[in-house]
Amino acid sequence: MKNLIFTVFAFRDGFKNSPQLGGKANNKTIDIYMKNICVSLISAKLANPEDDVMLIVNKKIEKNYEIMLNTYDIKIKIIDFLYFQFPAHFAWALAFFKLNSLKWAVENSDYNNYLLIDADTITIDSFDALWLDAQYSLVLYNIGHSSVHKERQYIINDYQNLFKTNRLVQHYGGEFIAGNKKIMIEFINKCFEVYSVIKASNFNVAENIGDETIISIAANNYHVCAASPYIMRNWTGNFYLASTNYYFNSVAILHVPNEKNIGFIKIYNYFKRNKKFPSIKKIKFYLGLPILHRPIISTIFSIFYRGIRKI
Numbered sequence: 001m002k003n004l005i006f007t008v009f010a011f012r013d014g015f016k017n018s019p020q021l022g023g024k025a026n027n028k029t030i031d032i033y034m035k036n037i038c039v040s041l042i043s044a045k046l047a048n049p050e051d052d053v054m055l056i057v058n059k060k061i062e063k064n065y066e067i068m069l070n071t072y073d074i075k076i077k078i079i080d081f082l083y084f085q086f087p088a089h090f091a092w093a094l095a096f097f098k099l100n101s102l103k104w105a106v107e108n109s110d111y112n113n114y115l116l117i118d119a120d121t122i123t124i125d126s127f128d129a130l131w132l133d134a135q136y137s138l139v140l141y142n143i144g145h146s147s148v149h150k151e152r153q154y155i156i157n158d159y160q161n162l163f164k165t166n167r168l169v170q171h172y173g174g175e176f177i178a179g180n181k182k183i184m185i186e187f188i189n190k191c192f193e194v195y196s197v198i199k200a201s202n203f204n205v206a207e208n209i210g211d212e213t214i215i216s217i218a219a220n221n222y223h224v225c226a227a228s229p230y231i232m233r234n235w236t237g238n239f240y241l242a243s244t245n246y247y248f249n250s251v252a253i254l255h256v257p258n259e260k261n262i263g264f265i266k267i268y269n270y271f272k273r274n275k276k277f278p279s280i281k282k283i284k285f286y287l288g289l290p291i292l293h294r295p296i297i298s299t300i301f302s303i304f305y306r307g308i309r310k311i
Contacts, residue, residue, distance in 0.1 A: 006054040010097030035268040092210035118175035137225035139178035236288035263287040
């Protein structure tokens with residue numbers, strides 16, 4: 001069984017980049033992204049040595065990163081950004097290169113299964129279990145937002161306005177898209193249909209629209225297998241929403257968007273010095289993930305309170 005794991009990166013003058021990096025697209029931002037990409041793809045390759053791993057970009061990358069990726073047998077493919085184009089004023093316009101690249105990958109390569117992951121990820125286990133699900137299902141990460149959560153509401157509103165319906169859609173993330181070749185071809189074609197409707201509306205959609213809107217709408221009529229056993233999105237800024245499933249019920253991939261320019265850079269520097277990734281304990285520390293056990297004071301209080309209740 002042949003599997004492809006890949007991530008993507010695009011740069012265009014005059015376009016914005018990740019809001020987690022201030023939305024500025026410049027050489028410093030590109031350098032941060034390339035270090036993230038090295039962590040993401042090299043960790044995926046080391047955990048899955050039998051699978052092909054690839055970076056898809058729209059421009060040639062710096063030689064030092066090319067050498068580093070080649071050292072670990074990671075393929076680099078430069079393609080044109082032809083599909084899913086949005087005007088430059090959209091904050092996530094470059095994120096749609098992800099769908100452009102997924103379209104290219106499934107139409108121009110021959111693998112049984114595909115997995116597209118974001119750059120701000122690190123793989124800590126193999127994808128053997130994932131490939132079993134991917135053979136039969138479209139595998140996406142449900143963000144878990146309620147029907148009134150503002151981020152899901154943006155997607156629902158665009159869906160209802162564009163398609164003249166009262167139906168709701170789930171909110172799926174863009175950090176993880178997996179499936180077999182047939183499923184992925186069908187899915188990316190459905191994504192392009194959604195994009196075509198958006199384009200025909202003269203891009204009359206929310207300004208903060210990203211690839212997740214198209215992914216969520218396109219997936220609405222699919223039986224989707226949950227990606228949550230394989231990946232977790234952790235937020236480690238002032239909005240802190242993180243899990244101990246780097247250890248308990250461990251996932252294969254940690255996605256930590258706020259750590260692009262801090263935690264992942266620490267991991268990159270560690271790998272460059274030591275030619276190996278840090279222990280899970282260090283990764284947890286670098287990425288700001290929670291401790292494994294309940295705080296001692298809280299535990300003591302709980303034991304004491306239970307004792308009082310028994311008395």
